[in-house]
Amino acid sequence: MTRRSGAATKAGILEAARARFAEDGYERATIRAVAADAGIDPAMVMRYFGSKERLFAAACEVDLGLPDLRGAPRDEVAAALVRHFLSHWEPGESLPVLLRAGVTNAQAEERLREVFAAQVMPAVAALTPDPRRAGLISAQLLGMALCRYILKFPPLTTMTREEIVAAIAPAVHRFLDLDNEEKT
Template structure:
C-alpha cells in the first residue's frame, strides 16, 4: 500500500477542502480585492459552509496571507550560483515559458493594495518571501536599494510579458532582450 493510499479519507477530504477554499480565495481576492471579497461568496465558490473557512484558516486576514503564499509559488530565485543570477533570471523572464498562476497573484496584490489591512499583509509577505532573502543574498552595502532595483526589473518584465508576450519580438530580438535584461540585473546588483 503506497503512502498516498494510506492517507485517511478524513485528511484527504480536508486537503481537498483546503485547496478548494484557497483556489476560491485567489479568484475572489484577485477580482474584488481584500475589502470587496466576502467570506460568504468565497465559501459559495468553494462549495463549503462559511464556518469551515474559519475552522481551516482562522480570520479573513489569515486566509488572505495563506492565499498570497499559495497563489505565488515563486521559483527558487536565490538558490543557485550568485554569479549566474543575471543570466538565469533573464532567461526565466524572457525565454522560458510563462509560469502559471503568476498573473492571479499579481492581480490579487494590486487589487488589494488600497486596503490598509491587506497592504500590511502584502508587505509582510513580500518581506518574508522576497525582499528578506534577496537582501540577505545581496549583502552590504545598500542591500535594500539593490533588492528594490532587482524586484522592479523582475516585476516589470513579468508584467510586460503577461500583457503582450510574443506580440512584438522576433526570435533573434528575444535573445537580444534576454542579454539586455541580464545587463539590467547586473546593473541593479552592482
Template structure:
C-alpha cells in the same frame, strides 16, 4: 485521544476546496472585493465554515498569500545570463497555475492591504534580494535588488493586473530577451557608478 478536530479526510478535502476558491477569487478581485460568501459559494460550502476552519478572513488570506518563489541560485548560473534566467523563471511562475499564483494575489491586494504589502516586502527581502546580491558587489546589493524589483513588479503589474494591451500581447520569448537585458544590467550593477552604495 483520537480526536483530530479538523484532520479527518473529509475535512481536509473541504479545507483544500476553500483554499483553492480563495486563491482564485483573491487573485481576480483582490482582498477587499472578495467576500467570505463568495468564497463559500465557489467552494460549495457554507460561509461560516471558512471562519471555523481558518479563524477569520484575514487569517485565511495570510495563509494563501505566502508564495514561495523558488528562485534559482544565481551564483551557480553563468553571470552573463542572470537577467534572462530570472525573467524566464518569473514568467514560468506567473504564466502557469502553480503555487506561484500567489503573486498576482498579493499584487492585487497589496495596494490597499498593508498586511499584503508587508508580505510582498518580506518576499522581496528574503528571496529576491539574496539571489540578486550574489550577482554583483555587496555594497550595491540593496540598490541593485531594488531596481530589479521595480522592473519585475512593473512587468507583473502591467501584464497581469492592469493588462496594458501591448504588454499582454508580448510573447514570453520577447519579454525574456528585452526585459531580461534590463534585469541583467540592474543585477550585475554595470549601470552603477563604482562609488555609489
C-alpha cells in the same frame, strides 16, 4: 454529492481564495464569494481559517524558490531570473493576490516587503554586492507583472513568455551590472 477530505477541502478553499483575492482585491473579496467559488458553505471557510484575515494570510504564502545562479553563465542569469519570476504568475499562484492587494491593504503590503527582504534580497546579494539592485530588479519585474497580469494591458497580454524574457532580461542584466562588476 462527493465528499472531499479535509485536506482537499482546505486546498479547494485556498485555490478559490487566491483567485477571488487576485480578481477582487482584499477589500471586495468576501468569505461568501470564496465559499461559493469553492462550492462549499461559508461556515467551512470559517472552520478552516477562522477569519478573512487568516484566509488572506494563508492564500498569500509565497515561496519564490529562487534558484542559485552564482554558477550560471553571466549572460544567462538575467533571463533565468525573469523566466523563473514569470512562472509564479500562473493562475492559482499567490503573487497576483499580493500585488493587487498590496497597494491598498497594509497586511498585503507588509507581506510583499517580507518576501522581498527574505527571498529576493538574498538571491540578488549572492550575485552582486549592491542591495539597491534588488530593488531595481523588483521594480522592473513587478511593474511588468502589474501591467500584464493585473491591469491586463493588451500589448503585454499578447506577448509570449519568451518575448517578455527577451524584452526584460537586458534591463535586469543591466541592474545586476554583471558586465561591469569585475571592473569595480
